[in-house]
């Protein structure tokens with residue numbers, strides 16, 4: 001595997017102030033077009049909440065496997081719950097990822113009409129029996145969702161759309177808060193087996209918090225892998241395939257991977273995908289004579305279902321083999 005060089009990423013500072021909207025939009029626009037990855041500072045989420053999310057996450061992953069499997073994602077038709085070690089492969093051409101994860105979606109009640117009707121991505125969350133755990137995760141879910149919407153305000157301004165263009169497409173989103181745990185890379189790992197195989201994210205934006213261990217690597221346009229330095233408390237944000245499609249490839253979704261060369265590593269990802277019924281058609285300001293629309297219109301739900309099927313398909317084939 002090629003050695004990665006350390007390099008920093010552009011910074012988007014969400015600190016409010018005079019002309020902040022324009023400045024933020026320009027910072028996002030530049031980073032999203034050129035790199036597809038950037039740090040987000042000034043987000044306003046209290047450090048105490050972030051610390052609590054990490055400690056509660058570690059508490060869950062420290063439970064015996066049998067306890068964690070009570071909330072297995074296999075019990076959820078809606079992508080919620082626990083994904084066991086080596087339970088998926090973000091790069092389907094490589095062996096399974098050396099990580100375990102826990103997915104939390106928009107929190108709906110069992111009697112919510114959308115849940116009762118069996119709408120795609122409209123399910124109940126699965127919760128471990130740890131006092132206070134659900135409250136911590138839902139408080140953080142709301143806080144990071146709000147940061148994601150602020151980023152979309154910048155995206156809209158940068159793309160010459162009304163600042164609130166994305167608001168009604170992100171008010172019932174298919175968002176996933178994903179807690180991740182990567183054990184140290186074992187010497188027994190198969191060739192090509194790493195923490196998270198090279199992939200692009202599926203949604204609009206991902207907001208990632210990492211601990212001090214490091215291990216996230218990003219592929220530059222030139223094809224080199226660079227390591228992202230750990231910046232606890234600062235988000236690493238990247239553009240996903242859905243926003244790339246929406247912007248007719250004006251913004252770029254960039255491949256990345258995780259190789260844990262250190263001790264146990266914990267990260268917390270928030271994938272912000274649009275509402276299931278949001279129309280994903282190339283935005284008018286991103287279509288010109290020189291750049292005609294490259295993608296047929298689809299919906300948020302149809303797009304995400306297709307992408308998830310490809311990731312988990314690997315698993316089913318492996319289990320059948």
Ligand SMILES: O=C(O)CCC(=O)C(=O)O
Pocket residue numbers: 180196201208210216256257258267268269
């Ligand atoms: O854990 C990380 O640093 C990145 C995880 C990631 O890229 C993903 O889950 O999509």
Ligand SMILES: [Fe+2]
Pocket residue numbers: 199200201206256
């Ligand atoms: Fe990712």
